[in-house]
Amino acid sequence: MDFDLHSGYLADPQPPLPQTLLSNLPNSSLTPQTAISRPNGKSPTASGPSPTTRNSPGAVISKIEAIFEAMTDCLLGEKSELVIQLKTRTSKTEATSDGDGNDESAPSTRKKAKPDTRTFTFPSKSPREVWKFTALLRILELSHEALVTGIVTTKRDMYYRDSELFIKQAVVDRYVDDIAYTLGVTRDALNVVAAAKGLVVGSFAITRKDTSVVDYSSEPEGVLIPNVKEIADINLDEVRWILVIEKEATFRTLASNQYWKDSLAGKGILITAKGYPDVQTRQFLRLLYTSFPELPILCLVDHDPDGIGIMSTYKHGSIALAHESATLAVSSVQWLGVRSSDFMGGYEEVEAVGLLKLTERDRRIAAKMLEKGGGYVDVEWKRELRVMLMLNVKAEIQVLGNAEALGKWLDGKLVDAVRIE
Amino acid sequence: MSKQYLTTHTVDDAHITDIFSLAVTPTQVLSASGASSIKVHSTTTPDIPLAQTLTNAHKLGCHHIVTSRNGRIAASAGFGGEVKIWNISESEEWEEAGKIVDGNKAGEIWAIALSEDGQFLAATTYDGRINVWDLVEDRKKIREYETKGSFGMCIDISRDGRFTASGHESGAVYVFNNDTGRMVHSLPGLVKPVRTVAFSPAGTRLAAAGDARVIALYDVQHGEQVADLTGHSAWIFSVDWSDAGEYLLSGSFDGKVKVWSIDRRVCVATHSETDKTLWCVKWLPKVGNKSEAFATAGANRSISFYREATGG
Numbered sequence: 001m002d003f004d005l006h007s008g009y010l011a012d013p014q015p016p017l018p019q020t021l022l023s024n025l026p027n028s029s030l031t032p033q034t035a036i037s038r039p040n041g042k043s044p045t046a047s048g049p050s051p052t053t054r055n056s057p058g059a060v061i062s063k064i065e066a067i068f069e070a071m072t073d074c075l076l077g078e079k080s081e082l083v084i085q086l087k088t089r090t091s092k093t094e095a096t097s098d099g100d101g102n103d104e105s106a107p108s109t110r111k112k113a114k115p116d117t118r119t120f121t122f123p124s125k126s127p128r129e130v131w132k133f134t135a136l137l138r139i140l141e142l143s144h145e146a147l148v149t150g151i152v153t154t155k156r157d158m159y160y161r162d163s164e165l166f167i168k169q170a171v172v173d174r175y176v177d178d179i180a181y182t183l184g185v186t187r188d189a190l191n192v193v194a195a196a197k198g199l200v201v202g203s204f205a206i207t208r209k210d211t212s213v214v215d216y217s218s219e220p221e222g223v224l225i226p227n228v229k230e231i232a233d234i235n236l237d238e239v240r241w242i243l244v245i246e247k248e249a250t251f252r253t254l255a256s257n258q259y260w261k262d263s264l265a266g267k268g269i270l271i272t273a274k275g276y277p278d279v280q281t282r283q284f285l286r287l288l289y290t291s292f293p294e295l296p297i298l299c300l301v302d303h304d305p306d307g308i309g310i311m312s313t314y315k316h317g318s319i320a321l322a323h324e325s326a327t328l329a330v331s332s333v334q335w336l337g338v339r340s341s342d343f344m345g346g347y348e349e350v351e352a353v354g355l356l357k358l359t360e361r362d363r364r365i366a367a368k369m370l371e372k373g374g375g376y377v378d379v380e381w382k383r384e385l386r387v388m389l390m391l392n393v394k395a396e397i398q399v400l401g402n403a404e405a406l407g408k409w410l411d412g413k414l415v416d417a418v419r420i421e
Numbered sequence: 422m423s424k425q426y427l428t429t430h431t432v433d434d435a436h437i438t439d440i441f442s443l444a445v446t447p448t449q450v451l452s453a454s455g456a457s458s459i460k461v462h463s464t465t466t467p468d469i470p471l472a473q474t475l476t477n478a479h480k481l482g483c484h485h486i487v488t489s490r491n492g493r494i495a496a497s498a499g500f501g502g503e504v505k506i507w508n509i510s511e512s513e514e515w516e517e518a519g520k521i522v523d524g525n526k527a528g529e530i531w532a533i534a535l536s537e538d539g540q541f542l543a544a545t546t547y548d549g550r551i552n553v554w555d556l557v558e559d560r561k562k563i564r565e566y567e568t569k570g571s572f573g574m575c576i577d578i579s580r581d582g583r584f585t586a587s588g589h590e591s592g593a594v595y596v597f598n599n600d601t602g603r604m605v606h607s608l609p610g611l612v613k614p615v616r617t618v619a620f621s622p623a624g625t626r627l628a629a630a631g632d633a634r635v636i637a638l639y640d641v642q643h644g645e646q647v648a649d650l651t652g653h654s655a656w657i658f659s660v661d662w663s664d665a666g667e668y669l670l671s672g673s674f675d676g677k678v679k680v681w682s683i684d685r686r687v688c689v690a691t692h693s694e695t696d697k698t699l700w701c702v703k704w705l706p707k708v709g710n711k712s713e714a715f716a717t718a719g720a721n722r723s724i725s726f727y728r729e730a731t732g733g
């Protein structure tokens with residue numbers, strides 16, 4: 001997952017405000033608090049244009065630039081300090097988006113239901129505040145860059161661009177959301193999305209909106225799932241199947257063996273979201289599905305309640321995002337495995353490979369899934385859940401064997417699936 | 422000397438999904454499955470007609486069903502964690518008589534067993550406890566046995582009601598004295614998950630089997646293992662003693678059903694109507710002078726009936 005994102009790394013993030021930074025810093029609703037002249041007379045606070053235009057890239061760029069212009073003025077006017085005002089979200093919101101960053105916040109003020117406004121000044125006697133100020137500016141700059149170039153970035157990317165400054169991902173996560181909140185826009189409007197989690201590789205290519213073409217067969221390790229917003233066209237001519245895999249390790253094994261190219265079932269696409277799928281992976285799969293609905297989409301998950309849950313999320317949507325299910329669900333998803341019949345001969349050699357006991361949590365989840373309506377858990381899955389509970393046994397994808405054995409197993413299953421289609 | 426059993430009837434697709442458990446009375450077979458209904462078939466005529474359907478007995482499906490020896494009381498345990506008690510009426514219809522509400526969390530009860538007269542219900546839990554309820558006295562919990570915390574996968578009560586035995590995922594088999602409320606034996610030998618335990622009709626022997634693929638026979642009084650019945654090549658899910666204690670019936674993951682002679686400690690018959698898992702095998706109570714008969718059920722959703730071939 002560590003890509004070479006350090007190219008844009010700033011060697012020395014410590015001196016917080018080099019002039020070059022200011023010149024292109026993207027600023028959102030961080031409002032200069034002092035009586036700095038605002039050339040365009042626009043108020044940088046959240047209440048700005050009408051809601052429809054509020055999130056447009058131009059509007060957001062203006063907001064960010066207003067903040068930096070103010071700072072420039074500040075410097076030019078030889079004012080003694082620079083100030084950023086930040087609205088922080090309620091503690092409840094924060095807890096869900098970032099459970100890790102509480103140490104930096106002022107807990108007493110955060111507990112209030114109303115948003116708080118915090119002020120960050122530079123220079124400051126507190127090294128901590130200087131650091132925060134610097135981090136905020138850097139995020140503003142990176143957001144501005146994303147907006148100006150039109151390239152959507154991820155919170156993960158941002159962190160890697162300056163990991164020494166940010167220290168940990170949670171800092172980026174929180175400040176990005178705080179900045180968006182302060183500006184009164186969604187995080188997406190900053191052209192920043194949650195870290196893309198999914199990986200994809202296969203015999204296909206996409207044309208991006210900037211007309212560049214990305215060939216997904218050229219990266220043997222797989223690459224991050226693209227943001228569907230950037231995709232202008234997708235070429236699936238060679239693809240006969242799509243395999244969605246729960247586990248990153250299995251994905252890597254198959255990707256490095258170029259299974260997507262050499263399968264007996266023809267060429268295909270491998271996708272993993274490394275566990276429960278994020279929205280971006282689901283959006284991408286959904287795009288593949290809507291582009292070519294006849295293409296078989298097969299799911300390879302662990303034989304345990306979470307495996308079924310992951311498959312259910314792809315196919316029927318997550319409960320948490322029930323309102324988005326219509327735009328994310330991929331109803332053609334089929335279960336390739338692992339079924340109990342794939343590993344349960346009841347014979348010694350299979351047991352040795354590693355059957356695991358269900359945990360109490362597994363059993364609870366399984367019972368909950370049995371309770372769910374048909375909309376989320378297919379009849380066949382329920383049968384397997386009951387068998388899991390009866391046997392009290394689960395198994396990981398790895399039970400199917402090493403790369404070679406797995407490839408053979410997949411060949412058999414995929415050839416059938418492709419033929420039926 | 423082997424014995425011959427013939428399939429006399431098969432109730433095809435008795436349920437829409439796996440049949441996990443069978444219970445018998447002198448005149449009926451009750452079956453429980455992943456579906457919500459419990460079905461009751463009559464064994465008094467050769468065509469095994471459906472006698473009653475207990476609809477919506479367990480919303481998420483039912484994994485265990487048991488009857489008292491006298492055939493008047495039944496108990497069933499569902500995947501939602503609920504346990505229901507059933508009584509048979511004068512007109513031979515089963516009616517729900519109530520529920521066991523465990524004082525703790527739902528979903529805790531797993532395997533269940535009823536005493537001969539149906540007064541006592543014993544059940545295992547996921548975390549290895551064994552509880553006993555008095556169904557006559559307000560369904561009050563009267564015993565709580567603690568074990569070492571391994572999932573209790575199976576349970577039985579001896580016909581005289583004196584002993585309860587439980588089989589655990591760890592391979593442990595425990596025998597409890599119901600009068601004193603104490604564990605009397607912790608039986609070694611199986612190591613792998615024990616999925617079925619059964620007392621012999623006289624209560625002197627205990628059979629236990631599971632993933633070890635052997636059936637271990639124990640002497641209940643002394644707690645010694647007296648025999649290993651080997652021959653199954655897959656996990657064993659169910660064993661049952663014949664009325665006279667002469668024969669043991671067993672069913673396994675690979676669909677094989679075997680009959681074992683207890684005297685000679687050998688397998689005397691093997692049948693495999695299906696290669697699908699047999700979740701449950703049961704002797705039918707001997708009625709009149711009819712020859713020995715048994716029923717099997719499992720993943721193929723059907724109930725098959727076998728009877729010993731007599732004469733030549």
